[in-house]
Amino acid sequence: MKFSVTKQRSRWWTVSATVILIGLISAIVSFFSLGYPLKPGLDFVGGTRLQLELDCTLPNNCDRPIQIGQVRQVVAEQGLENSSIQVVGEERNGLSIRSKVLDTQKRTQLIDALSAEIGEFDRSQIRIDTVGPTIGRQIFVAGLLSLLVALAGIILYVSIRFQFDYALFAIVALFHDVLVTLGVFSVLGLVAGLEIDSLFLVALLTIIGFSVNDTVVIYDRIREKSQRNPNESIASLVDSAVNETLTRSINTTLTSLLSLVAILLFGGETLKDFALALIVGFISGAYSSIFIAGSLLEWWRQRTGKPLTDPKFADSSGGSDATSTASK
Numbered sequence: 001m002k003f004s005v006t007k008q009r010s011r012w013w014t015v016s017a018t019v020i021l022i023g024l025i026s027a028i029v030s031f032f033s034l035g036y037p038l039k040p041g042l043d044f045v046g047g048t049r050l051q052l053e054l055d056c057t058l059p060n061n062c063d064r065p066i067q068i069g070q071v072r073q074v075v076a077e078q079g080l081e082n083s084s085i086q087v088v089g090e091e092r093n094g095l096s097i098r099s100k101v102l103d104t105q106k107r108t109q110l111i112d113a114l115s116a117e118i119g120e121f122d123r124s125q126i127r128i129d130t131v132g133p134t135i136g137r138q139i140f141v142a143g144l145l146s147l148l149v150a151l152a153g154i155i156l157y158v159s160i161r162f163q164f165d166y167a168l169f170a171i172v173a174l175f176h177d178v179l180v181t182l183g184v185f186s187v188l189g190l191v192a193g194l195e196i197d198s199l200f201l202v203a204l205l206t207i208i209g210f211s212v213n214d215t216v217v218i219y220d221r222i223r224e225k226s227q228r229n230p231n232e233s234i235a236s237l238v239d240s241a242v243n244e245t246l247t248r249s250i251n252t253t254l255t256s257l258l259s260l261v262a263i264l265l266f267g268g269e270t271l272k273d274f275a276l277a278l279i280v281g282f283i284s285g286a287y288s289s290i291f292i293a294g295s296l297l298e299w300w301r302q303r304t305g306k307p308l309t310d311p312k313f314a315d316s317s318g319g320s321d322a323t324s325t326a327s328k
Contacts, residue, residue, distance in 0.1 A: 009295035023183015039189030041197035051127035065092030143201035173288035207281030214289035
């Protein structure tokens, strides 16, 4: 049975628009409540993060979970009212506190005050991360610059390899994936306190590379089929190209997701958010390549009355490229 993405293109576009709109609303809410569209981590805004864990080898020290109200009171008494506080761990006997930059004396005072009120912490398990505001800004700017350079390179590559409207809709699909990922993390920042860090920017770079790769494979197949069957309708050519590459796209995505889910479950706290961003982006990338990029191209060519085949851009090697790539 032949699967058609062009007949129900309005449905796919509505799904994408709805998801992106939810993300935009979340970003606006986050901006007015937190001051940022996404909750920034220590890497971007600077500060000190303390990770503490109760010493459960001491008698009665871990009898009850840590109460966040008690922690807030102690932190406020130390003049750190605006700190972000999370109780972590399955037994809720760990603490993660993010505050403004604290020197050694301030950190020691805070830990001693928390120990006196809540219980003794395991001093060998205390983790302290400090990033200055200037370094945080530099990391953010460098990450943003990397994203822009990568986007410019992809736009240049796709524009040279295909006709301009092919490239335009490939870039639309790429932005779709970035916006979906940003939206999901904005929502999670509001409801679960999820923060973005420098690894999140690395994840975005990986996502746009994955997304454009899948789209290029489908476009290659569309171009190959349009050269071989110039009298076939545009919708039929796009649907055939998507059907012939559908199995490859799904298998590639599922294989990648297996590794990422394993990292999400067993990779530890450091890599968990990175894996989650990649999972969201890869699923969105597969969706946009299959349902958005081709259907937009078909809609545009139908609207302008321009055939898919343009002798100026005819490429006799394109077919073999597509065949070899799609069969991977």
